[in-house]
Amino acid sequence: MADRDPDVIKQEIDAARDQLAATVDSLAIRANPQRLADDIKAGIMNFVKKPAVAASLAGLGLVTVVLVIRKARS
Template sequence: MARDPETIQREIEQARDALAATLDELGTRADPRKFVESGKASLRAKLDDPRVRYTLIAVGAVLTIAVVRRLFR
C-alpha cells in the first residue's frame, strides 16, 4: 500500500506542529523566573509557620547576645 504524498506531507506538518507545541511548553516550564518565584513562595510558606519563625528569631537572638558579649569582653 503506497501512501499518498499529500497525506505524508500533512502528517509531517502535524508532527512538526506537535513538536513545536511541546517545545513551547518545555520552554515555559523551564523558565528560570518561575523557579525563583516558586522558591520564594516556598520560603514564604515555611517562614509563615510559627515554629520556624520563632525558632529563627530565637537563634538570631542567641547569636546577637553571643556577638555582643564577645565584643564587650
C-alpha cells in the same frame, strides 16, 4: 510500502511539527532561569512562614543578638 495519500502524509507531518513546537515551547518555559528562581524563592518563603520555622528563626536571632552583646561587653 503501502500507497498513502500525500495529503494525509502532509497533514500528519504538520500535526507532528505542531506538537513538537508546543513541546519545545513548554520546555523553554520550564527551563527559564528567572521562573526557576521565582519558584525556589516562593518555596523558601512558604517554608519560612510556617509557625515552627518562624519561631525557630526568631529564637536563633535572639540568641545571636545576646551573644553579640555579651561579646561586645567583654
